[in-house]
Amino acid sequence: MFPWTDGFHWTPTHIIFLSLFGAALLAILSTAVWGLWNTLNAFRKHLAAATCWRQNFGELPATERRCRHELAGRVPSRLCDHAFDCRTCPNYEKLAALPANAPASLAGVSYSDDLLYHRGHTWVRSDWDGTFAVGLDPFAQHLVGSPDAVQLPEICEEVESEGVAWTMVKNGHKIRVRAPLAGTVISTGGPDRDFYLKILPHGQPNLRHLLKGPEVAGWLAAEVVRLQMQMSNGKTTLADGGTLMPDLMDNEPGADWDAVLESTFIDR
Amino acid sequence: MKFSRRDLLIGTAGVTAGIVFTPVPWKLLGDVSIWSQNWSWIPQPAHGPVETTLSPCTLCAAGCGMRVRMAAGFPVGISGVANHPLTKGALCTLGYAAHQLNWHPARLLRVRHSGRASSWPEAQAAFAAACAEGPIAVMDGRPGRAASVALETFAAKHNGSYQTVPGPETQALAPYAAWSGVPASTLGYDLENARTIVSFGAPLLDGWGTPGRFTRLWSARAAGQSDPQLRLIQIEPVLSHTAARAWRWLAVREGTQGALAAALARVLVEEHLVKAQGPLPEMTLEQAAVQAGLPIAEIRDLAHAMVEHGPTVVITSDGDPAVAALNVLLGAVGTPGGIILKSKVIPRHGAASTAPAKFRATVIDASVPWDLIPPAQGEVFRFATWDGGDSKADWLLPSPGFLEELTDIPTAPTSATETYAIATDLLAQPQETQTAAQFLRKIDASLPDVDKSIHARCEQIFQARLGTIYAGQSKPVAQFESAAKLEEQLRKGGVWLSEPPRNATLHCALKIWPAAAATAPAAPTDWTSTWAPPVLPPLAAKLYQESTVREAPARRLA
């Protein structure tokens, strides 16, 4: 069949056989290579985080995919089908114009109207110098308390929207915090400062996907309910009086923290 | 820089992928398969030039002509010698693997005393002591060899007895020897001139006599023809290979061959199918037929078939005189196509030595079949090349193996002419071994040396000026200028064939019909019965284990 075999000569059978299997093998290998190449490319073009996020979003249960407008009480029930990326949502304008009806009780979790909130429990603050400060929201702070270790990105490192902004370790649990926006890290803070990262985005960022105002109230209220559900699964109760206990992870070590952290930081 | 687990994983994956593009895995793949072609535990044949030598086979008395291919000093292949006057290029079945026998696992290479390892000096000392104390018996399985002279001389000198153990073919001729008064060793079958051969269980196509002689004859004159020139009638209880190929097969009841012979004799005489008038067996035809389990018509038919296509000769597998007498009746003794007398150029020493009743020790030569159970009394010194198992001897003494010993081959038992051949020691005799003759010469240095005896025999052939030497091409003895030249030819694998004796007559007369021998040895029935060594070459398993053409031998080591 091949020229290195004794007494070799070409026949039509050889040609048909070789071309058929050559084609099949080529198809298989090029598929594999194409897949790998695209994967590499996605990383190179900083599309990987978005892709991963979309993949993960697809796996979220319905309760965790509620539209911000539902949370804000603008519509009775609506599931997000744009991976929480309202920048590409065609219905955003129309829905955002509706009157909001946010719940009042937030179980002692405060939020600021000046900040923008990400579903991964980070806030974003627009600073005077064009940079954006990013920090952990009070809900997450209640949960984590003071982390055992924090690994922040290096200065000048690029973070991607929905990519990993920084990681924390608490009681052996590794927590990956999603970045609310893309850009270059120009300064790092930490649990002891009022921010974790300062990010300089490339150009004027569109931050429509971040929650604000009544949406945050609705969202946090839903999150508290979710947390309560998850904690009660583990036969623990939150502190009565409706206020979220601080340092929950330290105080309730028996809870299913894997599940809670996954839901909280949308990191499945 | 810190290495995380992730870096390690990526690195490993990268290296794995990278290795595929290096020659390493491919070279390894090739090397591994080349290794599978050269496994060190697979024996590799020696390399070297192959030389071809001629030699007679020494495994049994037939002395077939062998073409031995030697490489690196060892025999690597055996085939027949196409123009050999006796064997016509054929050997017995197992002879084609005879060159493997020297490495048979049962090969004896150590002196054993009562089952324990011993040494030659101890055996020597024990034997010397025995010689000093009493008479010695010496047993020889293949009398008439140069070595036999030494054995016989020793026995004579030491007030002992020289006993021979005849093979089945010699035994089958014993009745005629007894009736005619000539030694059985000088009798033979004139098969070439016979036209009907009635075999009473003799494995004629299965290694009987000198195998090639009869198989070639049968093949040329008898095979497959409905009315062959040579009619082979096989009388045997089972459908043996010979029976399967015979012109006719008569299934006689086991152990009633004598009765059938008696019935045949009655028909032959009563229906005047033969000239002879008697003697007649006591048994009537009816009685005999009932005993043999055959219809009378069939016996009568057989008797007619025996005589209608003469000359006819009856061959028995054992020396049952009741069957042998048929030949006398048929007039097949001393006539062409029957049992004839051979020349006697090489004289045999007188075998009759006075035998004392008791022996202090018995020496058994390696030529004695392993089946022979040594005498219970006295100390037994048994020489053997292979341990046939279940040894009854006190001393088991290793003998040289196949082609490791200088020996001569006197006339084969069934041969029609006197023959002589010399097998030289193509392989060096192992130091651990001694022949019986060598052993005895250490006690008595005056015993004749084998080498010298062979010289003497060649001289006798040269002096007789009879016959022809066949070695490549034939050359009458009369044309040799010296005995040394003649010996040289014989030592190169030639064979001497004598001429029929002039004016020799052989006459047998029976007064009464002989009774069946009471102690007639059981006829050999196994396909290995004509194979002399106590072991089979390992390749023999092809016949009975790896195929079904033969049954597993019952009594021998595989």
Added chain:
Amino acid sequence: MSETALIDRRWIARDAERASTARFLLWLFPWVCLLLLGIYAAGLCFYYGLNQTNMDNRFAFGMWIFLDLSIIAMGAGAFFTGFLVYILKQTDLKPVLNTAVVVGLTCYSGAVAVLMVDVGQPLRAWFTFWYPNTHSMLTEVTFCISCYLLVLILEYIPVLVQNRQLRRVPSFLVFEHQAHKLVPVLAGVGAFLSFFHQGSLGGLYGVLRGRPFAYRQGFAIWPSTFFLFILSAIAVGPSFLMLVVAAAEKITGQTLVDFRVYRKLGFISGVLLAIYVAAKAIDTYVWLNVTSPRLGFGPWDYYSYWPFSSTFLFAATVPLGLLPAILFIVPRTARHRGLLLLAAALTCCGVLLNRFVMTVQTLALPTLPFDPFLKYIPSWQEVATFGGVLAYGVIVYSLSYRYLPMFEATKGEAKNVSLD
């Protein structure tokens, strides 16, 4: 919960209901034992050689080849479901696609593993790629099986990286995303290879001129068995898939797929089976009356040896061929889950019987006029090696079921999200 159970839980999809770690380990234990026994038996065959088997010069192919042919036919569900979903757009079969991939992968890789034990010199197996003989059906089989195994691995990787922990590695997830786009291509190539492969397995015996019991005439270089094997494989593939899913449902006590999927699989099986039985009948008729007599063999003599009487022929055609086909197609019977599963089991038995007849009976029958009829009983090493493959299949499927999204139902309701 113990530490192990906690770690175990971390690898299971968050909202999936799975048996406790202890129960799962208890379930795995006998299979792991069987697998270890199989590995030991295979090791004996590698170390001492194939004398450990009861195969011989006359039964040169034994139980392994019979079961290889069988499990590869059963594994046909993989390529055929892929073909139906991606090429013929039968998207309602999607819920069983992952199961099909895992079943196919275990069947094919198991068959390759057994083949490696089955050959006398596995170290030289790659010679087939270096000195291939294009006229040999076995070359075709080797090329197809290795290429298709590649395809199955490529199809399995996207399923694998959907594991809860593995998907945390961004590159895996991105690769899965990319691979998903290519699955139709793979399904196409896989279908081509696998059609060819099933066919050449049929051709393996069909070309044996020296074995008139197996020899068939055919089209171009392919004997009729080439096409019959393809047909029977795609007929039995969905049936076997159905049985696997039903077994998974029974063992886990969960409803994993909608009954409509069963019916659809059954219907496909039934139609193909009906076509197969018809084709097989014609083929047998031609063989008995033309092919075999032309080779000098009186065809009915093949059936004169116990236990290979003509009831085998009948059994393969009617109770194990026509009957399940009817059960699958007639709506009244197809409504019953029990009857559907019975039909699937009968179909599998029918194909098993067919493969048995083609491999074992062919070799048992005499060819030379003085040949005896031969018997062969596999040695424990042969049985154990195969048992190992079976255990391997069960273990891989169990692990896949536990840690990977095998059925869309277990993924929660997140189904119709547009990802781009």
Added chain:
Amino acid sequence: MSARYGMVIDLDRCTGCGACMIACASENNVPPAAPRATWRTGITPMLVHTLSNGKEGVDRREAFIPIACMQCEHETPCVSVCPQQAVELDKSTGIVMQMPQRCLGCRYCMTACPYHARYFNWWDPQWPPGMEHSLNPGVSVRMRGVVEKCNMCHARYHDALQKAAAAGKKKIDLADYVPACVEACPTGAIAFGNLADPNDPVTMAAKSPDAFRLLESIGTEPKIHYKTTQAWIRALADRNSGRPTEAQHV
């Protein structure tokens, strides 16, 4: 012109002695039987089968038939099935050659062979210690796990070729090339010759009305011919179907 070596085996002359089997095994360095080997796992490139007329008692007739590779000329079953070209039909001799070094031991060729003339090395080839000195230097020993068969004593063909080349001749002298079984047969039942030569006695014998081939109807043109004058053997051989016979495999 290329040769077509073949044989005509006279079944009337075959005594079933097995000398051909022993000579073949010795010439080709076939190992002795492994302890557990049977007639179904042994290696007998030349194998004598027992034929019978199926009757018992005094009416029983037996004959013997040596079976070696038939060297099929047309659509050689083993050549076409070997996945890696370890078997090929030598165009210059007509001999089907087996290359054990390339064989992977899949045994597909064995299932393909209607004559069961192919043998698998189920065991490592082993001889008693020292017996490797008695191996034929012209033939290498096959390793475990590969298939082997009769190659008409190719080493002897090779020697004959070398001899012819040394004498400046292109064609070998057929007297120099005699396979071991042919040489060993004590009744000369096996005749070996060049079937492509119309004047070769073997070619003529193959054309005699008494001559036949086994499973001729399969159409593989085997180059081993048989002949017999005995009607029952001929009738048995011509019966190509797989009817029950009483062949002796006891």
